[in-house]
Amino acid sequence: MTIKVAIAGSKGKMGVEAVKMVHADEAFTLVAEIGRPGSVYTEENGAPYFGDVAEALEKTKPDVLVDLTTPQSAKENMETALRLGVRPVVGTTGFSAADIESLDKLCREKGVGAIIAPNFAIGAILMMKFAREAAKYMPHVEIIEMHHDQKLDAPSGTAIKTAEMIQETRPELKQGHPEEEEVIDGARGGVVNGFRIHSVRLPGLVAHQEVLFGHTGQTLSIRHDSINRESFMPGIRLAINKVMEIEGLVYGLDQIME
Ligand SMILES: NC(=O)C1=CN([C@@H]2O[C@H](COP(=O)(O)OP(=O)(O)OC[C@H]3O[C@@H](n4cnc5c(N)ncnc54)[C@H](OP(=O)(O)O)[C@@H]3O)[C@@H](O)[C@H]2O)C=CC1
Numbered sequence: 001m002t003i004k005v006a007i008a009g010s011k012g013k014m015g016v017e018a019v020k021m022v023h024a025d026e027a028f029t030l031v032a033e034i035g036r037p038g039s040v041y042t043e044e045n046g047a048p049y050f051g052d053v054a055e056a057l058e059k060t061k062p063d064v065l066v067d068l069t070t071p072q073s074a075k076e077n078m079e080t081a082l083r084l085g086v087r088p089v090v091g092t093t094g095f096s097a098a099d100i101e102s103l104d105k106l107c108r109e110k111g112v113g114a115i116i117a118p119n120f121a122i123g124a125i126l127m128m129k130f131a132r133e134a135a136k137y138m139p140h141v142e143i144i145e146m147h148h149d150q151k152l153d154a155p156s157g158t159a160i161k162t163a164e165m166i167q168e169t170r171p172e173l174k175q176g177h178p179e180e181e182e183v184i185d186g187a188r189g190g191v192v193n194g195f196r197i198h199s200v201r202l203p204g205l206v207a208h209q210e211v212l213f214g215h216t217g218q219t220l221s222i223r224h225d226s227i228n229r230e231s232f233m234p235g236i237r238l239a240i241n242k243v244m245e246i247e248g249l250v251y252g253l254d255q256i257m258e
């Protein structure tokens, strides 16, 4: 028996790669592709293509919905899946802490598993884990994330998750000069949990992040680069398999990698 998979956002940059990965894996069957609401129904890549998540899930009855859409649509898509007993694997970023809390509650009410992973690349997960470790000893830290210029959300989901993980070990302290002033608004970046995140958007970039630590007479840089979107596919494969075994919401691939 294979795991039946539907992919929302299947024509996007990530979705196209995910369709290829699911087709190539004998343990999975692609049963539906889903695009922006209003997309015309067609048959593509051997699976029907829908413009409505609920209709796609009701008609094709997948085990798993992979969501690679937009911050505006992912929460609703996930809620639709959970109500229909379909397990979501969500790579879409832009969720708030309140969204994650309410989705976890819904998962538990429905007795269904779900995974939200702000980054599916193994190296990015290691970067976050190493940053959490380093922050214990080097609490002065700034995050610089760099992405392609079509990205909708800032800062990236990866930067937010990294900041959360750093916060688990970083002793409380105020960084920078106490009288520091921004001459140009935003010059010092956004503040998350007491330290800064800087977002760079440029054509030519894919997905990159440097976590920069400072200490007396020394710095430490932990950097990850996704140079293409294939880098995310082993993580999506892992999450599809894992979501079949869990109940409740897992937030972050670090939670299922051990
Ligand atoms: N977790 C991870 O490892 C990664 C996560 N991401 C995240 O994945 C998401 C997608 O990224 P990317 O592929 O670059 O973005 P794209 O804009 O290339 O793709 C998004 C796709 O979703 C479609 N879409 C929009 N609204 C809906 C909807 N309501 N239902 C179904 N489909 C919809 C879009 O259609 P249309 O073209 O018609 O607008 C488009 O095809 C982003 O949130 C990004 O941050 C990206 C890379 C890695």
Ligand SMILES: O=C(O)C1=N[C@H](C(=O)O)C[C@H](O)C1
Pocket: 093, 118, 119, 120, 147, 148, 151, 152, 155, 156, 157, 158, 159, 206, 207, 208
């Ligand atoms: O939009 C992207 O491209 C990416 N989004 C994710 C994020 O917001 O962290 C993951 C990766 O950085 C690529």
